[in-house]
Amino acid sequence: MSQKEITFIMVKPDAVSDGHSGAILKRIEEEGFKIRGMKMVQISLAQAKKFYEVHSARPFYGELTGFMASGPSVVACLERENAVAHWRKVIGATDPAEAEANTIRKLYARSKGENAVHGSDSVENGVIETAFFFSGSELV
Numbered sequence: 001m002s003q004k005e006i007t008f009i010m011v012k013p014d015a016v017s018d019g020h021s022g023a024i025l026k027r028i029e030e031e032g033f034k035i036r037g038m039k040m041v042q043i044s045l046a047q048a049k050k051f052y053e054v055h056s057a058r059p060f061y062g063e064l065t066g067f068m069a070s071g072p073s074v075v076a077c078l079e080r081e082n083a084v085a086h087w088r089k090v091i092g093a094t095d096p097a098e099a100e101a102n103t104i105r106k107l108y109a110r111s112k113g114e115n116a117v118h119g120s121d122s123v124e125n126g127v128i129e130t131a132f133f134f135s136g137s138e139l140v
Contacts, residue, residue, distance in 0.1 A: 005083040006036060008129035010118035013071035016040075020108045021074050024117065027104060028078060031090055037130075037139040038076040045069040051132055063113060077130045077139055084126055087119045 009028070011021050028035065043051070048065040055061050080086065092103025094115055099106040109116040120126035130139070 004079055004081055005123050005126065006077055006079045006130060007083040007087050007120045007123075007126040008118075008133070009076050009078055009087060009120075011074040011076075012114070012116055012118060013067065013073055014110050014114040015108050015116040016072050016074060018108065018110075020116065024104055024108065025074070027090065028076070031080075031086065033078040033080045033083065033087070036077040036079050037134045038074065039133075039138070040072050040074050041133065042072045043069055051129070060113065067114060075133045077126075077134055084120055084123055088121070091117050091119050 011024050015021060015024060025035075025038075045065060048068040049056070052061065052065055052068070055064065078087065090104060092099030092105040094105070095112040096105045096109035096115060097112075099109070104117050105115050120129050
């Protein structure tokens, strides 16, 4: 039997401002995730730079961090068996033009840069990213 994992997800500013938060949260529940913690945040540019520090040498870093600080996001910690891999399958490819049908990015992303959602790329990063936004008492 597989062990339950946590993963960190973010409904990015484009999806929030386009009114897709509810549909994305509904999909999370339909996919069998337990929401361990969730809140709406407005991250600063400094917070965005810290969160995406792993990409600091990449050419899109400035655009990404500016976009992430441009409006509110919904952040959540999710739990289920194979949470990281399952969420990454549900959200689809980074570029919505390349994403499979019915994935969140195919349905709701504006572009490769404004791609509606974030998902942790490993179990370890899920724990690290969750801790970036949530204290222990905020998770159930």
